[in-house]
Amino acid sequence: xxSLADATGQAISLLVTGDRELWIIIATSxxxxxxxILFATPVAxxxxxxxxxxxxxxxxxxxxxxxTLLALPxxxxxxxxxxxxxxxxxxxxxKLLFTQTAMVIGQMVxxxxxxxxxxxxxxxxxxxxxxxxxxxxxxxxWTAMLTLFREVRFGLVAAIVAGxxxxxxxxxxxxxVGGNILHYTRNIPTAxxxxxxxxxxxxxxxxxMVLMLLALLLNFFVAMCRxxxxxxx
Amino acid sequence: MSRSSSGLERESLxxxxxxxxxxxxxxxxxxxxRSILNVDRLEIGKGQCVLLRGxxxxxxxxxxxxxxxxLKPDAGQLCLDGVTGTWRVVAxxxxxxxxxxxxRPYLFDCSVAANVGxxxxxxxxPGHQITARVTQSLDRAGLSHLAERNxxxxxxxxxxxxxxARARVLSPRVLLLDxxxxxxxxxxxxxxxxxxxxxxxxxxxxxxxxxxLDSNAHWWDAEFELENGQLHALAQDD
Numbered sequence: 001x002x003s004l005a006d007a008t009g010q011a012i013s014l015l016v017t018g019d020r021e022l023w024i025i026i027a028t029s030x031x032x033x034x035x036x037i038l039f040a041t042p043v044a045x046x047x048x049x050x051x052x053x054x055x056x057x058x059x060x061x062x063x064x065x066x067x068t069l070l071a072l073p074x075x076x077x078x079x080x081x082x083x084x085x086x087x088x089x090x091x092x093x094x095k096l097l098f099t100q101t102a103m104v105i106g107q108m109v110x111x112x113x114x115x116x117x118x119x120x121x122x123x124x125x126x127x128x129x130x131x132x133x134x135x136x137x138x139x140x141x142w143t144a145m146l147t148l149f150r151e152v153r154f155g156l157v158a159a160i161v162a163g164x165x166x167x168x169x170x171x172x173x174x175x176x177v178g179g180n181i182l183h184y185t186r187n188i189p190t191a192x193x194x195x196x197x198x199x200x201x202x203x204x205x206x207x208x209m210v211l212m213l214l215a216l217l218l219n220f221f222v223a224m225c226r227x228x229x230x231x232x233x
Numbered sequence: 234m235s236r237s238s239s240g241l242e243r244e245s246l247x248x249x250x251x252x253x254x255x256x257x258x259x260x261x262x263x264x265x266x267r268s269i270l271n272v273d274r275l276e277i278g279k280g281q282c283v284l285l286r287g288x289x290x291x292x293x294x295x296x297x298x299x300x301x302x303x304l305k306p307d308a309g310q311l312c313l314d315g316v317t318g319t320w321r322v323v324a325x326x327x328x329x330x331x332x333x334x335x336x337r338p339y340l341f342d343c344s345v346a347a348n349v350g351x352x353x354x355x356x357x358x359p360g361h362q363i364t365a366r367v368t369q370s371l372d373r374a375g376l377s378h379l380a381e382r383n384x385x386x387x388x389x390x391x392x393x394x395x396x397x398a399r400a401r402v403l404s405p406r407v408l409l410l411d412x413x414x415x416x417x418x419x420x421x422x423x424x425x426x427x428x429x430x431x432x433x434x435x436x437x438x439x440x441x442x443x444x445x446l447d448s449n450a451h452w453w454d455a456e457f458e459l460e461n462g463q464l465h466a467l468a469q470d471d
Contacts, residue, residue: 127339129335129338132298135303136301136332137332137355137400137403138355139351143355
């Protein structure tokens with residue numbers, strides 16, 4: 001019990017004193033996960049919209065597929081990506097294995113089904129009159145879609161937050177395609193796994209605190225958006 | 234009010250002036266194999282008002298959405314302002330010049346003024362003109378005091394009036410109103426009735442579906458009944 005208290009004390013000390021190594025790991029984590037969300041979100045939302053408002057063959061199959069992929073294990077994505085990106089793999093010439101780009105790609109694959117499934121649910125639950133009203137008032141289909149996104153923004157923000165939560169905390173994929181290289185591809189989850197295996201709990205706890213704090217802040221943000229219910233027109 | 238004979242019916246459906254604003258011919262729509270709309274011909278001229286009656290599920294809303302360019306029919310020709318073609322060809326023009334108001338109008342989650350200015354912004358009207366036209370439109374509708382209020386905080390009657398103001402500010406060629414009096418109290422209905430009359434004087438063509446308009450008022454130019462997707466002209470008795 002004492003050792004846990006000691007480790008927690010050391011963890012807080014590491015955070016407060018601005019331990020360079022710790023903050024590089026945190027920065028790497030945020031940089032990779034934010035890029036993954038940033039690149040995946042626009043495409044995912046377009047697909048969500050097409051699934052909600054489009055009528056095409058295979059639409060129901062696509063919805064079921066994305067819902068199924070919500071449970072996609074990170075290690076499976078990591079494994080497949082590793083096979084593709086390894087020197088002997090079909091994309092080996094790109095030399096992306098053990099780079100941040102590979103981690104971003106892996107995290108994009110992981111968050112994509114969440115963004116699509118939750119985005120689709122939010123748009124589907126929105127009021128179809130918003131889309132029709134925008135069109136009849138002269139909006140182009142593109143602008144009408146953006147208007148609809150604005151009307152269902154809380155659901156979409158929740159989808160983005162859930163997607164970010166999924167990728168910032170995943171270990172399997174980042175470990176396999178990133179390689180856990182210090183100051184380059186070591187992120188919060190892989191660092192926690194490594195430090196724990198070495199018995200160095202302080203840094204692991206400090207990084208865990210950052211993840212918990214992040215989860216708390218994201219939830220506050222979503223709640224604040226809902227509570228306010230107003231974003232500038 | 235009585236149903237005209239079938240021979241005269243086709244004639245009476247053509248009720249517009251020499252140069253009709255909107256003409257619809259051979260329009261049909263089916264859903265899951267069931268025919269829900271089959272309109273031979275319907276015309277409307279500048280400043281004319283057509284009243285559409287019909288039971289729930291008769292196809293009134295479907296017809297309005299097709300005319301508004303929001304719903305694709307299976308077949309049919311439309312002609313707006315001399316531009317003739319299939320729905321796919323004419324749809325962009327329909328969406329540009331025709332405004333459709335839902336039975337329960339939808340207001341965007343922003344201020345009343347932003348709602349009224351939405352269509353103007355989409356049409357590329359300069360910002361300073363938008364402000365002036367929105368202000369003028371809200372004044373005319375007696376809604377100035379609500380300009381900065383969030384549209385989601387309005388009552389049903391206020392929502393209807395804001396939606397009408399939002400449509401009116403665009404000066405549409407044709408305005409499609411789906412049950413505009415539904416759920417309104419007597420006072421609100423009177424005000425809406427006055428507003429519809431004033432729209433006619435602005436050369437806006439009106440197609441109104443309603444159970445609740447006073448059948449004796451006779452301020453519309455033609456009255457039709459949709460029954461099983463078929464459009465029948467109703468002759469006015471007096």
